[in-house]
Every structure is written in C-alpha cells, then in structure tokens.
Amino acid sequence: MATKAEVKDLLEAGVHFGHLTRKWNPNMAPYIYMERNGIHVINLYKTVAKLDEASEALKKxxxxxxxxxxxxTKKQAKDIVAEKVSAVNMPYITERWPGGMLTNFVTIRKAVKKMTSIDRMKKDGTFDTLSKKERLQVERLRAKLEKNLGSISDMTRLPGAIFVVDTMREHIAVKEAEKLNIPIFAMVDTNSDPKPIDYVIPSNDDASKSIDIIMTAVTGAISEGLAERKSEKSAEKEGKDADVAKAPKETVAAETSSIPEEKAAAPEKQAEVAEEVVVVEVEVKTEAPASEAKKEASKTSDAADLTKIEGVGPKTAEALSNAGLDSYEALSGSDPERIKEILAEASSRLAHLDPGSWPKQAKMAAEGKWDELKEWQDKVKGGVE
Incomplete structure (x- = not known):
C-alpha cells in the first residue's frame, strides 16, 4: 500500500510556502493558513485532505x-515528473505543450504515426535508399517528434484525466481539458485560480522537494490502482479456467445416464451408478448458480463504470447515476436532450457537454462490443461525431 503523506513530511519539504502576498489569487483564500514576512503560508492540513481525495480518484x-x-514543463518539475510517471507507465509532457494536444488529438496522433513510419523505414531498409541530405532531414524530424511526443506514443485515445504542475504556466492544457470535460488534477499555488480545477492540491509548485513529495504520493496511488486491475484480471481468468474444468463433470453425467439397460451390470451395480449420477448432477447444479451469480456481478460492475464512455468523466458519471442512468442499458435508452437537462441540473460546469453520442456508445458497451467501441472512440475526436 502506498505511504500517505503526513503534515510533518510536507512541512519538511516546504510544501507550505506560497507566493508573495501581493501576487495572491483571492480564490485561494480557503487554503491559506496565515501570512508571514510578506509571504502566504498554505494550510497543510487541507493539503493532506485534498491530496488523499485526489489520490483516491486517480487510483479509481x-x-x-x-x-x-x-x-x-517547468525546469524544477521536468526530471521528477518524467522519472516518477514513467515508473507507472503513464504518458507525460515535459517539453513544450503542443497546442491542440487534446482538442485536436487526431492531428497529434498523425504526428506520432509519422514517427512510427520513420522507425519502420529504418527497419525495412527504405531509409538507406535515401540521399544523405534526405536522411539527415528525416533524422532531425524523428528527433524533434521524439522530444515533444515520445512519451505519449502509446496514448491511442484521449486521457481519462490530466495532472498539472503549475496551472498558471500550463493554462492552455487546463483550458483544453476543461473544454473536453476531462477531469483536472493539479498542484495549485497561492497565485493560481483553483476554480477550473476539479481536484485541487494546494501546494508549493516551485520547489523541487515539494513537487517530489506530491508526485510520490500521487504515483503511489496510481500504482495501487494498476495492481488492483491486474489482480481483478487474474481472478477473472482463474474463474474462466474453473468453469472450463467443471465442464467434464456434465459430460460424465450425460454419458452415465444414457447407459443401456441390456449392457448394465447387476442391480447393485446399477444402484451405485445411479447414485454417482445423482451426486454429479447435484454438483453441477450447485456450481451453476455460483457461476451465473459471478457473471451477473461482473455485468453489474461493468454497467456501473460509465467513465468508459468517451466524454463522461467521474463527476458526469456521478450526476447520471444520481438521475437513475447508472447502467449502459439505461443510458443507451435515454434521449440526449434529457441527458443534457440532467447535466445542467447537476452543475453549470456540465451544461456545455454534448451527450449526442453517449447512447450510441452505451449501446455498444451494453452489447459487449468493446473492440468496436474502442475503434469508434479512436476515430471520433473527443467522442463527438
């Protein structure tokens, strides 16, 4: 289990140091403890509470x-973020934020595919047939793409959330995520506006020690979530293997029950065979409901995870569940206009969403067409046709 950050550890790392009082953002007032020597001091008890809340959400x-x-992309955070995040196999941007990274994701994917095609050229020998000048140009292009997009080469669809260090510096990333309703987690200093952020972690975003301790807690929670997912998959696989192992018992019961009378042994032997058949049938019937219950439980857990629908974040899923649309079947049968009304009633921040494609996606999910759904989501930008 990941070690949770304590107030003492945060204090030692300097997480409580804010900016000069004249540079503060009034919206950060609830997270400020006091002012000392012209500098605002962040309330670390609130930092711990918000960090735990954000870690739990990231884990899910x-x-x-x-x-x-x-x-x-700031100098103090680059190396720390790259090291911590690559350990949990998540994408990251530590160079310049490419404009339209989220809102124009299709074009960004084309650039990544260009990088892949250059690698293919080098493997199949096409690269060697180019002139010296052309090879030099291709290598420079490959190096540039690797520097800017290398860490997101495995990201084939829009992310489920973004984590930002310094929202003032990364304001474009915040705006893009806000437009697509992607949940935003961020380290927010006293000079930043916490309103656009879904999960605020009030902290010093300038000191490397402060960034390090927050990133350690966050990546630890993500690691736990990935471990849970892995264990669930292995348990599911074991369950399937167990079902396959039970199948021969049913075959034995069928074969034994069809023994002709003329070929049966003595009456005593027939009685023994009958008893064995009954025992086997009882075993099969007893195990069948458990298997069915397991399948039903699996269906229920899948139906509850509405975030698999492109464009639906944790807060949106919560609003839909509260309105009774807590399964793929319910969502697929709902009208987009009704969904829009539900979102507007739940929060003004959700009112701008376009749920036009959600019933279509939910129908594919309800029918178990996950490959078809993923292919559709990869082709459609942001889940909007």
Missing part, C-alpha cells in the same frame, strides 16, 4: 484502465 481511474496525462 487507473483501476478502470484509462490513462492519466501528466503535464509539467
């Missing part, structure tokens, strides 16, 4: 199989 997103994109 990781357990659901969605990717979390980390954004940190």
């Amino acid at each position: 997103i990781a357990a659901s199989g969605r990717k979390i994109l980390f954004v940190a």
Whole structure:
C-alpha cells in the first residue's frame, strides 16, 4: 500500500510556502493558513485532505484502465515528473505543450504515426535508399517528434484525466481539458485560480522537494490502482479456467445416464451408478448458480463504470447515476436532450457537454462490443461525431 503523506513530511519539504502576498489569487483564500514576512503560508492540513481525495480518484481511474496525462514543463518539475510517471507507465509532457494536444488529438496522433513510419523505414531498409541530405532531414524530424511526443506514443485515445504542475504556466492544457470535460488534477499555488480545477492540491509548485513529495504520493496511488486491475484480471481468468474444468463433470453425467439397460451390470451395480449420477448432477447444479451469480456481478460492475464512455468523466458519471442512468442499458435508452437537462441540473460546469453520442456508445458497451467501441472512440475526436 502506498505511504500517505503526513503534515510533518510536507512541512519538511516546504510544501507550505506560497507566493508573495501581493501576487495572491483571492480564490485561494480557503487554503491559506496565515501570512508571514510578506509571504502566504498554505494550510497543510487541507493539503493532506485534498491530496488523499485526489489520490483516491486517480487510483479509481487507473483501476478502470484509462490513462492519466501528466503535464509539467517547468525546469524544477521536468526530471521528477518524467522519472516518477514513467515508473507507472503513464504518458507525460515535459517539453513544450503542443497546442491542440487534446482538442485536436487526431492531428497529434498523425504526428506520432509519422514517427512510427520513420522507425519502420529504418527497419525495412527504405531509409538507406535515401540521399544523405534526405536522411539527415528525416533524422532531425524523428528527433524533434521524439522530444515533444515520445512519451505519449502509446496514448491511442484521449486521457481519462490530466495532472498539472503549475496551472498558471500550463493554462492552455487546463483550458483544453476543461473544454473536453476531462477531469483536472493539479498542484495549485497561492497565485493560481483553483476554480477550473476539479481536484485541487494546494501546494508549493516551485520547489523541487515539494513537487517530489506530491508526485510520490500521487504515483503511489496510481500504482495501487494498476495492481488492483491486474489482480481483478487474474481472478477473472482463474474463474474462466474453473468453469472450463467443471465442464467434464456434465459430460460424465450425460454419458452415465444414457447407459443401456441390456449392457448394465447387476442391480447393485446399477444402484451405485445411479447414485454417482445423482451426486454429479447435484454438483453441477450447485456450481451453476455460483457461476451465473459471478457473471451477473461482473455485468453489474461493468454497467456501473460509465467513465468508459468517451466524454463522461467521474463527476458526469456521478450526476447520471444520481438521475437513475447508472447502467449502459439505461443510458443507451435515454434521449440526449434529457441527458443534457440532467447535466445542467447537476452543475453549470456540465451544461456545455454534448451527450449526442453517449447512447450510441452505451449501446455498444451494453452489447459487449468493446473492440468496436474502442475503434469508434479512436476515430471520433473527443467522442463527438
């Protein structure tokens, strides 16, 4: 289990140091403890509470199989974020934020595919047939793409959430995520506005020690979520193997029950065979409901995870569940206009969403067409046709 950050550890790392009082953002007032020597001091008890809340949410997103994109282009955070995030196999941006990274994701994917095609050229020998000048140009292009997009080469769809270090510096990333209703987690200093952020972690975003301790706690939670997902998959596999192992018992029961009378042994032997058949049938009948119950439980757990629908974040899923649309079947049978009304009633921040494709996606999910759903989501930008 990941070690949770304590107030003492945060204090030693300097997480409580804010900016000069004249540079503060009034919206950060609830997270400020006091002012000392012209500098605001952050309330670390609130930091711990918010960090635990954010870690729990990130753990759930990781357990659901969605990717979390980390954004940190400032010098102090680059190396720390790259090291911590690569350990949990999540995408990250530590160089310049490419404009339209989220809102124009299709074009970004084309650039990544270009990088892959260059690698293919080098493997199949096509690269060697180019002139010296052309090879040099291709190598420079490959190096540039690797520097800017290398860490997101495995990200084939929009992330389930983004984590930002310094929202002032990464304001474009925040705006793009906000537009697509992607949950935003962020380290927010006293000079930043916490309103656009879904999960605020009030902390010093300038000191490397402060960034390190927050990133350690966050990546630890993600690691837990990934471990849970792995154990669930292995348990599911074991369950399937157990079902396959039970199948021969049914065959034995069928074969034994069809023994002709003329070929049967003495009456005593017939009685023994009959008893064995009854025992086998009882075993099969007893095990069948358990297997069915397991399948039903699996269906229920799948139906509850509405975040697998492109465009539906944790808060949106919660709003839909509260309105009774807590399964894929219910969502697929609902009208987009009704969904829009539900979102508007739940929160003004959700009112701008376009749920036009959600029933279509939910129908594919309800019918178990996951490959078809993923292919559709990869082709459609942001889940909107």
